[in-house]
Amino acid sequence: MVESIDKQWYVLHTYSGYENKVKQNLESRIETMNMQNFIYRVIVPEQEVAVEKDGKTKIVKENEFPGYALVEMVMTDEAWYVVRNTPGVTGFLGSHGGGSKPVSLTPEEADDFLRKFGNPDEEPIKKPKVLDAEVGETVEIIAGSFIGMQGPITEIDNTKAELTVLVDFLGRETPTTLEFGDVKPLLS
Structure with a gap:
């Protein structure tokens, strides 16, 4: 579980x-x-x-x-x-x-x-400061455990450069918090 x-x-x-x-x-x-x-x-x-x-x-x-x-x-x-x-x-x-x-x-x-x-040999991760999408729009996850999944944005937190996306996980819509750089907007 x-x-x-x-x-x-x-x-x-x-x-x-x-x-x-x-x-x-x-x-x-x-x-x-x-x-x-x-x-x-x-x-x-x-x-x-x-x-x-x-x-x-x-x-x-x-x-x-x-x-x-x-x-x-x-x-x-x-x-x-x-x-x-x-x-x-x-x-x-x-x-x-x-x-x-x-x-x-x-x-x-x-x-x-x-x-x-943290590991000094690792490159610091640069988070994009702006997300080119709005609440309600569908994005594709391009990094992390849910790579390739798509879902609608339910929340955007510009101060943390994070957003919440509903993904279908084991048949349930599950909110997951991602960084701006982990998603890309789908073209309409």
């Missing part, structure tokens, strides 16, 4: 000192279990720190939050199962146990985190 069809960031509890091993394990499981459309990225919050030892300065990566890692995923039962059963993962932050799904980071929290700890 799909709890959310939007990819969101979740915080994982891990064994302290095993954060990078959890990242490796999870990335391997994503490939072998064919979960690329549901689990996207895993980040361990590390920063480079200058450490002096024996009179020499050395740059080392230091874990900012020992015992935690972040995962960007679509929260489905199957994806949740794959992540929480990855060796080294002890649970999700914001999950109350007893089979309850975890709470994701807010978009603001995720943006702040990614600015500080």
Whole structure:
């Protein structure tokens, strides 16, 4: 069952000192279990720190939050199962146990985190500032899990450069929030 069809960031509890091993394990499981459309990225919050030892300065990566890692995923039962059963993962932050799904980071929290700890090798994603479509118009999704799907726009948020589109998911019209760059208007 799909709890959310939007990819969101979740915080994982891990064994302290095993954060990078959890990242490796999870990335391997994503490939072998064919979960690329549901689990996207895993980040361990590390920063480079200058450490002096024996009179020499050395740059080392230091874990900012020992015992935690972040995962960007679509929260489905199957994806949740794959992540929480990855060796080294002890649970999700914001999950109350007893089979309850975890709470994701807010978009603001995720943006702040990614600015500080995101992969420096990645090109920053430039969001278009203006959408060449209006509420009620049909757009085609050109990126993400629902690539190729079409649906009408129900809401536009110019401050966040996001829009909400109704997509037919498993026979139900489901609202999904997308960035302006993830859609293209259909020509009438």
